[in-house]
Amino acid sequence: MNFASAKKALLEELIRMRSDGVDRIFLQDETFDDFQKLLLPNQPNVSGSENTGEDFSLNERIARALPQSSSPKENASVTDFLLPEPPSFLIPDGTKQMKWEWLREKVLGCETCNEQLNPKANVVFGEGDLDA
Known part of the structure; x- marks a missing residue:
């Protein structure tokens, strides 16, 4: 130039x-x-x-x-792991708060979520007012 x-x-x-x-x-x-x-x-x-x-x-x-460009590894795959099919479940009847608590426990106890989680991290589930 x-x-x-x-x-x-x-x-x-x-x-x-x-x-x-x-x-x-x-x-x-x-x-x-x-x-x-x-x-x-x-x-x-x-x-x-x-x-x-x-x-x-x-x-x-x-x-x-400027950052140096790097070439991809020859045998590198796009995904090193495959996620299982998402589970299907029914949220039990109850108040909005009860449904939220049930769903929170379901997510925090999810085996797949916890397996894929960084060891130094937490699963973050929504916080705040449910009516906001």
């Missing part, structure tokens, strides 16, 4: 961010210094595909900051 198209892409991204409600961004001091070196009016204009040392160092830092 040449300098002119990079400037345009940066400007368009900043405009998009502003329209999304972002009113501030954080720049590291060395990144800000690099922009100043490239954009000061008394500096020679960088044209077309010409690369300067500043251009290269900025591009190099950007490339290092």
